[in-house]
Amino acid sequence: MECHIGVISGDGIGPEIVAEAKKVLDKAGEKYGHSFTYQDILMGGCSIDATGVPLTDEAIAAAKASDAVLMGSIGGNTQTSPWYKLAPELRPEAGLLKLRKSLNLFANLRPAYLYEELKEACPLRDDIIGDGFDMMIMRELTGGLYFGARKTEMVDGVITATDTLTYNENEIRRIAKRGFDIAMKRRKKVTSVDKANVLDSSRLWRKVVEEVAKDYPEVTYEHMLVDNCAMQLVKDPKQFDVILTENMFGDILSDEASMVTGSIGMLSSASLNDTKFGLYEPSGGSAPDIAGKGIANPIATILSAAMMLRYTFDLDKEADTIEAAVKQVLKDGYRTIDIMPQEDAKKAYVTQVGTSQMGDLICERI
């Protein structure tokens, strides 16, 4: 198979972690007879530096022309990087939001999975986490507060800023279906998260989810208020299979859930539209503090590449192979610094490795 992949290396640790994912893809391609071609696409701070804007029309066109896009991470330190002195629509994140919207990537899948081998990196007690944790967040990605009208204006001499949270029934229906679809391939449970005791948009959310649920009699579903969900993710994270939620709640809850897995450096994501196209990126950020040091964990990006093989190219066996290689490398005791055990005694049983070495070790196991 020929796969034409757009590559957004981005900023911070982005280029380092993307390089490892390409290495792993090439190794899998070699083994199974696929060829991956890569086209670099500029987005984020590096695009601002080169073109003055975080995402050019050419970049969008290049992304659209690819079968799928593999991304590293974009942006910098919001308090010290010069990019954050620019107008909001010229900052790195504006590029990512524009790309998500231009490509209609409304369905953001964020798996949160705790590897047996990394249990000691999980901040939760053993008896809470028990024999594992494996959930999926289905986050709506092109609506809500992220894309509503906003303005900052003087009202009676007082600076006033407004953002708007809008959802219509169609937007909710299509993401709800995705949530129930994926639950059917998993443990068949959906927790729809909203703030229906306050927000109109959440009340519509709940109503539409209930309608969609009727088409999935095999799936158990429940509604949960977002504040309670934030609590339950710490108290009893294993109760969840699929969390289905809107854009901003999904942003917050997926980062929270990521910690249960020990490190956000392990977590992949896929952003999908109604076609086979997808944008695949690690859940973590650009981590400017460790950029260039060769210590970032490339596993999230490598697993994102595996998701790409699975969802865009239907190469399930190849995706399985990459995921198995990641498991094996952990079993063999290799760890980047973010997933090192805390206690010295346990450190004796593992080997700390850098970004590139981790990529090599995974390739060796493919």
Add this chain to the structure above:
Amino acid sequence: MECHIGVISGDGIGPEIVAEAKKVLDKAGEKYGHSFTYQDILMGGCSIDATGVPLTDEAIAAAKASDAVLMGSIGGNTQTSPWYKLAPELRPEAGLLKLRKSLNLFANLRPAYLYEELKEACPLRDDIIGDGFDMMIMRELTGGLYFGARKTEMVDGVITATDTLTYNENEIRRIAKRGFDIAMKRRKKVTSVDKANVLDSSRLWRKVVEEVAKDYPEVTYEHMLVDNCAMQLVKDPKQFDVILTENMFGDILSDEASMVTGSIGMLSSASLNDTKFGLYEPSGGSAPDIAGKGIANPIATILSAAMMLRYTFDLDKEADTIEAAVKQVLKDGYRTIDIMPQEDAKKAYVTQVGTSQMGDLICERI
């Protein structure tokens, strides 16, 4: 001193836990020579049942006429209670939101504190939680998505729901000052939480917080994105002293932080305006599943009563006494079911008690 207290017992476990707080107040009053008079005020589901609305004008007037209001909890199970079949503005929560707004209670203080004795109820690992956890969330309570315009309408034949998130600089300034003021009495650190990489309201928030910070040179402050904060609260909760944030983020983060303390049943809150008046309530909900069973934890309400003595009546010594009695009762091994240790071995060292017994045990220690 004569203290005239409005009492909103509310729904679910509300009446049970409020009764214990009154017991404790009376005991403290006896000891120190204060008299507390109580006036019952209807709000929530019980008000709907009695009057058809969750909060009458008379109830608001009664609250305004009191020196302070002590509240239990309101509402029911949002999926099964008949109150949730009513129009949103007639539901129990609408009463609470109306009360907060009518009394201009813009500053919501939510302490999250882990008692040494309850470490084993905390879901986080020992080495993460270490020698304790003691933070304060300063949540803005009368602005943002909770009070913005909302509507549900047909747009081109499609049901569309909109909520509005608005803040003006004055609203942000007054809550920011409260945040820095309280930090001055604590460990002098403020973490202001926003989503400034997406929202206009958050960018204004950040700007105003920076202005206010200039008046507090002794306070170290930082900005943190809300998704990162949700992660840090699990990864390293001890880094926080005061979290300063807007209404919805504060709702989510305070519930998350509450879990770190083992049980939301331990957490008090105060909602203040620009006078000495305050509404004091436990952070937890009405817990309809355990209502009437006599097993709810009354400590959050008792500690809320202590906050009332401290903030409204300037009775610091009396508040200290109640807080010390709570500590002592935990030290003496008494636990309601929500704070029982998980492991059987540890259960041997504690005694499980009910709601009313817990109130009595605290009274005995005053």
